[in-house]
Amino acid sequence: MKDASPQTIYLKDYTPYGFVVEAVHLTFTLDPDATRVKSRIAFAPNPDATDRTFFLHGEDLTLLSARIDGAEVTPSLTEAGLTCDVPDGPFTWEAEVEIAPDANTALEGLYMSDGMYCTQCEAEGFRKITYYPDRPDVMGVFTVRIEGDLPVLLSNGNPQQAGEGWAEWHDPWPKPAYLFALVAGDLVAHSDQFTTASGRDVALNLWVRPGDEGKCAFGMQALKKSMRWDEEVYGREYDLDVFNIVAVDDFNMGAMENKGLNIFNSAAVLASPETSTDANFERIEAIIAHEYFHNWTGNRITCRDWFQLCLKEGLTVFRDSEFTADMRSAPVKRISDVIDLRARQFPEDQGPLSHPVRPESFQEINNFYTATIYEKGAEVIGMLKRLVGDEAYAKALALYFDRHDGQACTIEDWLAVFADVTGRDLAQFKRWYSQAGTPRLSVNEEWDAEAGRYTLSFHQHTPPTPGQPDKAPQVLPIAVGLLNANGDEVVETTLLEMTEAEQSFTFEGLTGRPVPSILRGFSAPVVLDRDPGPEERAFLLAHDTDPFNRWEAGRQLARESLLAQITKGAAPDAAYLDGIATLVRDDTLDPAFRALMLGTPTQSEMAQVLHERGTVPDPDAIHAAAEALAEAKALRLAPIFDALAMACHVEGAYAPDAEQSGKRALGSAVLSLQTRRDGGVTARAQFESADNMTLQLAALTCLVRAGQDAEALAAFEEQWRHDRLVMDKWFAMQIAATAPDNALPRAEALTAHPAFDMKNPNRFRAVLGAFAMNHAGFHRADGKGYDFVADWLVKLDAKNPQTTARMCAPFQTWRRYDAGRQEKMRAALQRIADTPSLSRDTTEMVSRMLQ
Ligand code: 0A1
Ligand code: ZN
Numbered sequence: 001m002k003d004a005s006p007q008t009i010y011l012k013d014y015t016p017y018g019f020v021v022e023a024v025h026l027t028f029t030l031d032p033d034a035t036r037v038k039s040r041i042a043f044a045p046n047p048d049a050t051d052r053t054f055f056l057h058g059e060d061l062t063l064l065s066a067r068i069d070g071a072e073v074t075p076s077l078t079e080a081g082l083t084c085d086v087p088d089g090p091f092t093w094e095a096e097v098e099i100a101p102d103a104n105t106a107l108e109g110l111y112m113s114d115g116m117y118c119t120q121c122e123a124e125g126f127r128k129i130t131y132y133p134d135r136p137d138v139m140g141v142f143t144v145r146i147e148g149d150l151p152v153l154l155s156n157g158n159p160q161q162a163g164e165g166w167a168e169w170h171d172p173w174p175k176p177a178y179l180f181a182l183v184a185g186d187l188v189a190h191s192d193q194f195t196t197a198s199g200r201d202v203a204l205n206l207w208v209r210p211g212d213e214g215k216c217a218f219g220m221q222a223l224k225k226s227m228r229w230d231e232e233v234y235g236r237e238y239d240l241d242v243f244n245i246v247a248v249d250d251f252n253m254g255a256m257e258n259k260g261l262n263i264f265n266s267a268a269v270l271a272s273p274e275t276s277t278d279a280n281f282e283r284i285e286a287i288i289a290h291e292y293f294h295n296w297t298g299n300r301i302t303c304r305d306w307f308q309l310c311l312k313e314g315l316t317v318f319r320d321s322e323f324t325a326d327m328r329s330a331p332v333k334r335i336s337d338v339i340d341l342r343a344r345q346f347p348e349d350q351g352p353l354s355h356p357v358r359p360e361s362f363q364e365i366n367n368f369y370t371a372t373i374y375e376k377g378a379e380v381i382g383m384l385k386r387l388v389g390d391e392a393y394a395k396a397l398a399l400y401f402d403r404h405d406g407q408a409c410t411i412e413d414w415l416a417v418f419a420d421v422t423g424r425d426l427a428q429f430k431r432w433y434s435q436a437g438t439p440r441l442s443v444n445e446e447w448d449a450e451a452g453r454y455t456l457s458f459h460q461h462t463p464p465t466p467g468q469p470d471k472a473p474q475v476l477p478i479a480v481g482l483l484n485a486n487g488d489e490v491v492e493t494t495l496l497e498m499t500e501a502e503q504s505f506t507f508e509g510l511t512g513r514p515v516p517s518i519l520r521g522f523s524a525p526v527v528l529d530r531d532p533g534p535e536e537r538a539f540l541l542a543h544d545t546d547p548f549n550r551w552e553a554g555r556q557l558a559r560e561s562l563l564a565q566i567t568k569g570a571a572p573d574a575a576y577l578d579g580i581a582t583l584v585r586d587d588t589l590d591p592a593f594r595a596l597m598l599g600t601p602t603q604s605e606m607a608q609v610l611h612e613r614g615t616v617p618d619p620d621a622i623h624a625a626a627e628a629l630a631e632a633k634a635l636r637l638a639p640i641f642d643a644l645a646m647a648c649h650v651e652g653a654y655a656p657d658a659e660q661s662g663k664r665a666l667g668s669a670v671l672s673l674q675t676r677r678d679g680g681v682t683a684r685a686q687f688e689s690a691d692n693m694t695l696q697l698a699a700l701t702c703l704v705r706a707g708q709d710a711e712a713l714a715a716f717e718e719q720w721r722h723d724r725l726v727m728d729k730w731f732a733m734q735i736a737a738t739a740p741d742n743a744l745p746r747a748e749a750l751t752a753h754p755a756f757d758m759k760n761p762n763r764f765r766a767v768l769g770a771f772a773m774n775h776a777g778f779h780r781a782d783g784k785g786y787d788f789v790a791d792w793l794v795k796l797d798a799k800n801p802q803t804t805a806r807m808c809a810p811f812q813t814w815r816r817y818d819a820g821r822q823e824k825m826r827a828a829l830q831r832i833a834d835t836p837s838l839s840r841d842t843t844e845m846v847s848r849m850l851q
Helices: 217-234 278-293 306-327 330-349 371-388 390-404 411-422 534-543 547-568 574-584 591-598 603-612 619-647 658-678 681-689 693-705 710-720 724-736 740-751 761-773 784-797 801-806 809-816 819-833 840-850
Strands: 019-029 035-045 055-057 062-068 081-083 091-099 109-113 116-120 140-147 152-155 158-163 166-175 182-185 188-195 201-208 242-248 261-265 440-448 453-461 476-483 489-498 502-507 515-518 527-529
Touching: 116 242, 116 261, 140 152, 140 182, 152 166, 182 242, 188 217, 201 217, 217 242, 217 278, 217 306, 242 278, 261 278, 278 306, 278 658, 278 693, 306 330, 306 371, 306 411, 330 371, 330 547, 330 591, 330 603, 330 809, 371 390, 371 411, 371 476, 371 489, 390 411, 440 515, 453 476, 453 489, 453 515, 476 534, 489 502, 515 534, 534 547, 534 574, 547 574, 547 591, 547 603, 547 619, 574 591, 574 619, 591 658, 603 619, 603 809, 619 658, 619 740, 658 681, 658 693, 681 693, 693 710, 693 724, 710 724, 724 740, 724 761, 740 761, 740 784, 761 784, 761 801, 784 801, 784 809, 784 819, 801 840, 809 819, 809 840, 819 840
Parallel strands: 019 140, 201 242, 242 261, 440 527
Antiparallel strands: 019 035, 035 091, 055 081, 062 091, 109 116, 116 182, 140 166, 152 182, 158 166, 188 201, 440 453, 453 502, 476 489, 476 515
16 A cells, blocks of 8 residues: 555665574465464574564564464564564564455465465565565575365475375475465366486476366476476476476466476466467467576575566576577577567666666565566676677586575676686676666778778767666677678678777778678667668678578668658658568578568557657557558568468478477468458458467457458357457457557457456456557557556556556656657556555556656
């Protein structure tokens, strides 16, 4: 509930806790309205601490009794926890509290999801379960007894004893409370087994509701692949006798890495060909890997405090990206990651919510599970790896695991292993962790024909961000290759290490003026300000040997075409259309890559680009330009639709692997163009004959875009009304893909649909999140789109602050738009801010945006 003056917490104020936890025993007696939690915790003074105040966090708890060494005590209770006088030496704390999981709609702590008990403790949810030092640097060994009239009772670690209505679990690995988990419900297991490299058998279970058993096989395979990969690539073995995963329908995020008991949003683990798209399968594989990899990067080595969140998240995202690159196509994964970074992290880094990868203050930590901490955090590790090389990276990681196993660490610890292994001074590199904002990199070229010398001069500059007016130069690894006029590579990819604000690099011994391919593989997360002109881009599109930059050349041509269309009323660029037409026909190229080449910048990306170039974006003009470009592309490619459709033909049974899904991705890109030419005949036929969700949903999306969707939407709903995850797609897609004018009426109507349930985060996001993705629909000039979203955010905040706060993000770009829209967005934000009893989460988000 609204804090009169929300407290800001600072990194610089960190002090160790006054006590260590030697052992924790918890007993849960489950009841939806009155669950009892008994705790017995062995504390001892922490020799590394000076402050011996005994404070335990606790929120929304009813304290029934408290004892120290068996004697009843009366602690002083505050809103945030309790304090109590304690003995000088070691002592045992015992308490009994009562909580009400069924009334917990925030989905933090112990809550209920359709009759099933489950927990979410990261970051600070454990304090809603019992009184405890709920901070990641306090690690304890947990033993848990669960009593409840439910068939399946799970907690962390290894199962001990169990009987009718009770079970005991013991986790031998000391852990912070945020990794605690409990699940109880009527669940069934899809089980398997894994033998570790050193020969230990691990029982694997994926627990789901009865009826979902058929959606488990893929997740289980992904888990086994992840376990093997972490052994082979990072030398990390699993360390318990069992690994449990549970799927829950009501979950704020994707999934959670609780020790030995990962809890997943069912959308992030359940999959079948009939109900899931190729993109779903790929995402599920990545999330399973991510959570599993946390077992070492997060659990065995955890964070000292929440300012160090990127220590586990940046590294684990980096590791899961490497895994996906190994399992599928590395270039396709890299391009997809950059698309995502630009769509989600760049706006954050360049707007009012900008914060460093390691923030220095926060009010609500839940608001810092951001694209900056996760994705930019992973980019920073990618740069570090590039700078030190693969071998030194592997040594540094081995040292990290060796030196810090069982500890709660900082970014300083992380960088120290790299400094120790390489002898490098990483002081300047560390600015990537402390400076917010996206650096902008500009380039000048000089060619000395006589001397055969080519010089690239770079200039870097990071614009101011909130609280950081002046920025120092950062270390930029700039991967560059040079091509000659025939398209042959005359200088292979070379890593230039830029450390100054301005710096030049010279290439000698060239026989002709080269064409540079700069920032290959997107070697640093910067905005490259360079306009080499359409010819050079078309040349790189045709010849670059670096797949990322080849894609980037096409993307830039599309971007420039759209810009010229918007700002000068130009026609779609013929050079772009020609280049794409040639490339998409090239059967030597991976279909997945060709599908990416066919994509164009999203409308919000175009708004961002216009803003970067000092032009106020007009959402309607952007939409019109995107439509015109798509029409022109459809016209240009129409003669080869049939040939392309042949190239996309998949033999044999459906498999969500890279090869088949690449073909289907290309097929879907072609179908959407084809729909513009044939009035939806092909899409309708595909919709009717599809035997998997990828083809079915792609066809339906085309029909929605074409405004030919009434029958197909009804048929789809009829077919899938029993399946929550498929219905989320039905809700989301028809709003995201419809014409801007139709988006608001449609979204409004869907909030009145009997299956709309605001308490389910997936369903809420399917409607409100999808609406905000319909760029011109959300940014309607009359401001009604903003009001609609704001109204729902106010309603949701009273129930679920965390999801509400996350969903404020579409407003973060409000200062980009014209005065009329700005005023309407600002007013909507102000209305949210003025809501009585607004949560701390949402208060922090809207006040940062309004600052
Ligand atoms: N650590 C999880 C994500 C996660 C974070 C916060 C949550 O609640 C506030 C829940 C899940 C991960 O990185 O997968
Ligand atoms: Zn994570």
